[in-house]
Amino acid sequence: MLTPAFLDELRARTTLSSVIAPHVKLTRAGREWKACCPFHNEKTPSFTVNDEKHFYHCFGCGAHGDAIRFLTENRGLPFMDAVKELAQAASLEVPAADPRSQERAKRQATLHDVMADAAAWFTEQFEGLDGAEARAYCQKRGIGAGAVKRFGIGFAPDRRNGLRKALERHGDDKLVECGLLIRVEDEPKKEPYDRFRGRLMIPIRDQRGRVIGFGGRILGTGEPKYLNSPETVLFDKGSSLYHIDRASPASRQARRLIVVEGYMDVIGLDRAGIAEVVAPNGTALTERQLELLWRMDPSPILCFDGDKAGAKAAIRAATRALPLLGPERTLSFVTLPEGQDPDDLVNAGGRDAVEALLGRPEPLVDRLWRHEVEASPLTTPEQRAGLKQRLVDHAAAIADRSLSQLYREEWMDRFYALNRRDRGTAPAPTPGRPSSPGQRRGAWVRGKGFVPPEPPPGAEARAIGASGIDPFTARALAAGLAVHPDLILEEAELLAALPFADPAAEALKQRLLSAALHAPALDSRALAPILADERTAKLLEEMQRGSGVVFSFNRSETDPAKGRADLKAVIELLAEKREISAALGHARQRAIEGDEHAPADMLRLERAITEANRRLADFSIIE
Known part of the structure; x- marks a missing residue:
């Protein structure tokens, strides 16, 4: 554990301007240094560095901190890496948490030396006689001398023991541990040999700029085109990024x-x-x-x-x-x-x-x-149901529930808009075959009301379409719409296509839809005269009778914005479930007719209905 005393000693031994100078052009201003701020774009210097007080400050954007903070904020180093880098420069030993950690740190430090020496040797080979082909390759790719130096590009000659002999002072074990040599495990008498041969060598660095691995690109023909260092104590492929040491500060700028x-x-x-x-x-x-x-x-x-x-x-x-x-x-x-x-x-x-x-x-x-949308055609109910299910699954994968709901709403809005667009251009159905999804859903037309869809194919699917939304859910929806009237016109098409099994709920829905159709904007104020109507008030009273199931959007303690969002989600879920049910009926009809693909479609659609029911349950509470 790092004590405050150790960190204070580290700051005292660190000259802040020397830490910042390699990344920012500093100009002496009395007892301080001035520069254009590295944390925001500016033309007039407002960034000051005070070595005596060990802090920097920008009067433009408010950036403020010490040497450790500069390395973490400007270069993106983790806190401990920043501390270790400063401690090394100040000849301070960072306290280890335990003897095992201390031993691991020493071991890694030694391996870093090995990798640094390997990178230097590859650079020498690039510049020497053996590197002519590598230099020609870089010239052909437009990689100039400046880029070669910035990226530390080198060359591994096509020799079995070139690197091994050059770094023999480190010993084979360390070179193998760094992934620079390959040891034949089944034949212990055979000597290890160089992993990289005849390749352009690109060092991979950590956030502190230390070489942790290499990527080797073959110059002639052969496979693999790229050969990377294996997983080592220093190099974890999945936890590192190439060029992070330079990209981190550059990205802030x-x-x-x-x-x-x-x-x-x-x-x-x-x-x-x-x-x-x-x-x-x-x-x-x-x-x-x-x-x-x-x-x-x-x-x-x-x-x-x-x-x-x-x-x-x-x-x-x-x-x-x-x-x-x-x-x-x-x-x-x-x-x-x-x-x-x-x-x-x-x-x-x-x-x-x-x-x-x-x-x-x-x-x-x-x-x-x-x-x-581009993954497959969208001409059949199953294909459209598949698209919707994939989008819903993507949204459900987002752990942040608020963001997940926003993604789902966004995609469902687009999905229904896509259906509306396709419905306007869809060809007439072929006799004897099911119509397109858009034709089955019908259309909501201002001035004409709802143009009903053709009945879904198959007896079972027709039964699903006829049964409508169950009475409890229908009453909850109708009551919710009276509280959130602005949703009525927004979801008019879906609501009109959802038959309510409860007559009173269906009657109230139709009255609300009719009001929304003829009003430029239906809000609580515009809805008041409608709800005050004796017939409508009676219908609403019936809606509010206890059913045993309460949805989140009808609870008085629910935040209005959340209630509106939940009601919208339930309407779209019910519409989705109805479309999947229609597609399931169609698939079952195809199975009866001998379609060999129908059983798999049926299984997928049944699972989709189960998932829709599960998601609907998230919005309801049994009382």
């Missing part, structure tokens, strides 16, 4: 963070002057990597290749992120032109071409919607 697929994509965007870029280390984005991204930016931009693999990687990242989303944690997406990667884009149009795409990223909610 640029106020954005870009995620690309690979090392060369990062280097390619760097050629265009864009440094706030990271990449996973040859893996799909993991939950731990997402957490790292969100520490740097609340909405990282995923900029994957414009091919099927890139699109698949983007959707995989989106679905993996869903359970972790929050009000300040999301993703956005940029779709590159077909067949292009970021390097191609830079070559074709430079930074302007890249910025044109990055300037209008697609939010996660839109990217998943587009993916699901």
Whole structure:
């Protein structure tokens, strides 16, 4: 545990300006230093550094802190990493929590030395006679001397024991532990040999800039195209990001963070002057990597290749992120032109071409919607039910319940709008075959009321359509609409298509729909004369009689905004359940006719109905 005395000693031994100077151009101003603030864009310096008092302060944005805070805020280092870096520079030993932790820290420090020496040796080979092919490759890719130095690019000659001999002072065991040598476990008499041979070497660094692994790209033909370091004490692929050491401070300055697929994509965007870029280390984005991204930016931009693999990687990242989303944690997406990667884009149009795409990223909610809509045709009830179920499942995966509900409402609004649009252009049904989903749902037309749908196919499905919403639920809905009249016109189409089994509830619903149709805006004030009508008041009184089931939107203690949202969700759930039921009836009819695919569709639709019932139960309370 770090004591206040240790932290005070660390601050006292640290010259703050020397910590900040490598990242900010400081100018002496009396006993202080001044600079343009690294935490916000400004032209007139308002950022001051006071070595005597050991703090910095910006009079523009209010940023304030000590050396530890600067490393955590500007470079994105975890607290302990910042402390260790400052302690090392000040020749202080960080107290270890226990002997085991102390031993582990010493071991890792030794391995870091090994990796640093390996990176230096690869750099020497790149610059020497053996590196001619590697230098030619970089020149062909437009990677100049400045980029080679910034990224520490090196070369591993195609020799079995080149690195092993160069670093023999460290011993084979440490080189194997770092993943630099391969030991043949089944043949202990065989000597270990170099893992990386004949490859362009790209060091992978942690947030403190220490080399923890390598990515090796083959220069000629052969597989694999990229060879990464294995998992080691230092290198955990799923918990690290390539280029994080430079991208973290750059993202704070640029106020954005870009995620690309690979090392060369990062280097390619760097050629265009864009440094706030990271990449996973040859893996799909993991939950731990997402957490790292969100520490740097609340909405990282995923900029994957414009091919099927890139699109698949983007959707995989989106679905993996869903359970972790929050009000300040999301993703956005940029779709590159077909067949292009970021390097191609830079070559074709430079930074302007890249910025044109990055300037209008697609939010996660839109990217998943587009993916699901484009995933398959939407011409049958089953296909539409499948789309709706996939969207509902995505929303349900979000752990933040408030955000989950907002996603669900957004997608359901789009789903019903898509149905309305398709209904306007749908062809007439073929005789003897079921009509399109839109035709079965009917239409709500201002001035004409509700145009009823064609009956669903099959006797069982017709029975479902005829039975309507059960009396208890129907009465609760009608009473809820009287409290939230603004929802009546908004959900008019769905309400008109939902028959209420209770006659009184159906009559009240029809009166409310008729009022909404003829009123420019139906609110509580406009509703008062309607509810005061003797017939309507009698219907409402019947609605409010106890039924044993109370929905959240009819409870007096429920917040009005939440009550409205819950009522809207229940209406849409009931409409969804009715459509799934109709599709189930259709599937059963197909099964009778011998369709071999029908049983699988029936099972999926039955599960969807069970899930809809479960979600409806979330809004009701037995009394």
